Amino acid sequence: MGNCAPGGKVAQTAQKNDFSWSFWPVLPIYPYRERRTICQEVVKDAIWTFDQIQGIFYVVVPIRMTVVKLEEGGLLVYAPVAPTGECLRLMRELEAKHGEVKYIILPTISGLEHKVFVGPFARFFKKAQVYVAPSQWSFPLNLPLTWLGFPRQRTHILPEDCSETPFANQFNYAILGPVYLGPGRFAEVAFFDKRTSTLLVADSIVSIPENPPPIVQINPYALLYHAKENAADIIEDTQESRRKGWQRICLFAMYFNPSVLDVPTWKEAWQDAGKAKDRSRQGYFGLFPFKWQPDWKRAFDALRGDGRLFVAPILQTLILNRAPKETIDWANLVAGWNFERIIPCHFDAPINATPQQFRQAFSFLEKHPAISAGLFATDTYPLPEIEFKLLRAIDQGLSKSGIVPASKEKI
Incomplete structure (x- = not known):
C-alpha cells in the first residue's frame, strides 16, 4: 500500500x-x-x-x-x-x-x-x-x-x-x-x-507542464492515442511519445480547435478508420479525426511559454x-x-x-495593462490571437442569440 x-x-x-x-x-x-x-x-x-x-x-x-x-x-x-x-x-x-x-x-x-x-x-x-x-x-x-x-x-x-x-x-x-x-x-x-x-x-x-503529469501516465493510452499522426499509426510507448501526446492534449483542452489542427470530414475520418490496427471500442473503432500540421509544436510552445500563469482561454x-x-x-x-x-x-x-x-495573468481584461496594473515594466505576453478564433465565434454567436449577455469593454 x-x-x-x-x-x-x-x-x-x-x-x-x-x-x-x-x-x-x-x-x-x-x-x-x-x-x-x-x-x-x-x-x-x-x-x-x-x-x-x-x-x-x-x-x-x-x-x-x-x-x-x-x-x-x-x-x-x-x-x-x-x-x-x-x-x-x-x-x-x-x-x-x-x-x-x-x-x-x-x-x-x-x-x-x-x-x-x-x-x-x-x-x-x-x-x-x-x-x-x-x-x-x-x-x-x-x-x-x-x-x-x-x-x-x-x-x-x-x-x-x-x-x-x-x-x-x-x-x-x-x-x-x-x-x-x-x-x-x-x-x-x-x-x-x-x-x-x-x-x-x-x-x-x-x-502547463512540458511533460505529462504522473497521474496521466499511470495508463498512457490517452497519451499514445493523441501521439498518432493518422488512424493507422502504431505508437511505441516511449517518453517522447507520451510527451507528444500530452502536448497535443493541452492544445485541445485550452483551445478546442487549435490553429495547427486540420480537421478532416467525417467521411474521410471513417475511411481512415478502416485502415486502423486498433479497431477496438477503447480505440473508438479506429476513429482518429485529427490531422496535425508539421509545425504543431510551435502552438504548444506559445501556449506554455516558460511555464507562465495564465487564465484559460x-x-x-x-x-x-x-x-x-x-x-x-x-x-x-x-x-x-x-x-x-x-x-x-x-x-x-x-x-x-x-x-x-x-x-x-488577468491583464487581458485591461486596455492598458502595463499602466493600469501598476506592477509590471513589460507587456503581459498574451496568448496568440489566432488560437481564439473558434472561442470568439462561439462568444459572438451566444451573444447575438441572447443566450448570454454581451461581453463588456476592458477597463
Missing part, C-alpha cells in the same frame, strides 16, 4: 479492485468507473495534493484536491475528488497522523466536475462541516444541494467575511462572482493558507470578459496576499509564483 510521498516526490498506490467510482454515470466522462489517485506531499506535514484524471475523447487532464493541515490539528479539504477506496485509504493515513477532516470546501458553483464529488466525499467524513461558494446552481435543473447529496445539517454557505468562519485564524478567502451568464453563472473562491503562504484556486489560473472569452471590473478587483485582492506558491485544481501544481505574477 502506498502513501503520500514526502519531499515533493510522488507515490502511487497499487491496490487491486480499489479504484472503483460507482457514481460515474452522474458525470459520464473518462475514465468512467475506474479512477486512480496519486497523493503528493507539497509542504512537509502541512499540504498534500490528490490527483485524479478526467476527460473526453482521451483529452485527459488532472483534477486535483488539496488537503491542508489545521494549526489546531485536523484537516481542511479544498475541492474534493472521487472518494474511491484508494483515495479514502490515503486520507485515513493523513487523519491517523494529523487529525480528522474538519472542513470540506466547494470553491465553485457551476463546475459539475468538482460538485459531483462533494456529497459522496462528505459521507465518509461524518464530522466534517461542508462550506460551499454562494449562489450555487445546477444544470439542467436547479436542484437544492441536499438533492445533490450534500449533508443537510452540515452544509453552510461561505459568508462574504472570512472572519465569520471557524478557520479564519489560518485562512483568508476571496469570492469572485457570481458572473451572470444568462441561464447560468460562474464563481470561484480562492483560499489563502497564511501558515504556509499557499494560494488555492479552482479553475481561474493554470500553468474559455474563461477569457466566454466568462470573465462579462465582468472585467469585478474580476480585476478580485485579482487585486488576491494579489494583496503574500503567497509563495499556487495550487490550482487542474494541470500543473504546485506552481512557485508571486502575487505580481498572479495579477499579471
Whole structure:
C-alpha cells in the first residue's frame, strides 16, 4: 500500500479492485468507473495534493484536491475528488497522523466536475462541516444541494467575511462572482493558507507542464492515442511519445480547435478508420479525426511559454470578459496576499509564483495593462490571437442569440 510521498516526490498506490467510482454515470466522462489517485506531499506535514484524471475523447487532464493541515490539528479539504477506496485509504493515513477532516470546501458553483464529488466525499467524513461558494446552481435543473447529496445539517454557505468562519485564524478567502451568464453563472473562491503562504484556486489560473503529469501516465493510452499522426499509426510507448501526446492534449483542452489542427470530414475520418490496427471500442473503432500540421509544436510552445500563469482561454472569452471590473478587483485582492506558491485544481501544481505574477495573468481584461496594473515594466505576453478564433465565434454567436449577455469593454 502506498502513501503520500514526502519531499515533493510522488507515490502511487497499487491496490487491486480499489479504484472503483460507482457514481460515474452522474458525470459520464473518462475514465468512467475506474479512477486512480496519486497523493503528493507539497509542504512537509502541512499540504498534500490528490490527483485524479478526467476527460473526453482521451483529452485527459488532472483534477486535483488539496488537503491542508489545521494549526489546531485536523484537516481542511479544498475541492474534493472521487472518494474511491484508494483515495479514502490515503486520507485515513493523513487523519491517523494529523487529525480528522474538519472542513470540506466547494470553491465553485457551476463546475459539475468538482460538485459531483462533494456529497459522496462528505459521507465518509461524518464530522466534517461542508462550506460551499454562494449562489450555487445546477444544470439542467436547479436542484437544492441536499438533492445533490450534500449533508443537510452540515452544509453552510461561505459568508462574504472570512472572519465569520471557524478557520479564519489560518485562512483568508476571496469570492469572485457570481458572473451572470444568462441561464447560468460562474464563481470561484480562492483560499489563502497564511501558515504556509499557499494560494488555492479552482479553475481561474493554470500553468502547463512540458511533460505529462504522473497521474496521466499511470495508463498512457490517452497519451499514445493523441501521439498518432493518422488512424493507422502504431505508437511505441516511449517518453517522447507520451510527451507528444500530452502536448497535443493541452492544445485541445485550452483551445478546442487549435490553429495547427486540420480537421478532416467525417467521411474521410471513417475511411481512415478502416485502415486502423486498433479497431477496438477503447480505440473508438479506429476513429482518429485529427490531422496535425508539421509545425504543431510551435502552438504548444506559445501556449506554455516558460511555464507562465495564465487564465484559460474559455474563461477569457466566454466568462470573465462579462465582468472585467469585478474580476480585476478580485485579482487585486488576491494579489494583496503574500503567497509563495499556487495550487490550482487542474494541470500543473504546485506552481512557485508571486502575487505580481498572479495579477499579471488577468491583464487581458485591461486596455492598458502595463499602466493600469501598476506592477509590471513589460507587456503581459498574451496568448496568440489566432488560437481564439473558434472561442470568439462561439462568444459572438451566444451573444447575438441572447443566450448570454454581451461581453463588456476592458477597463
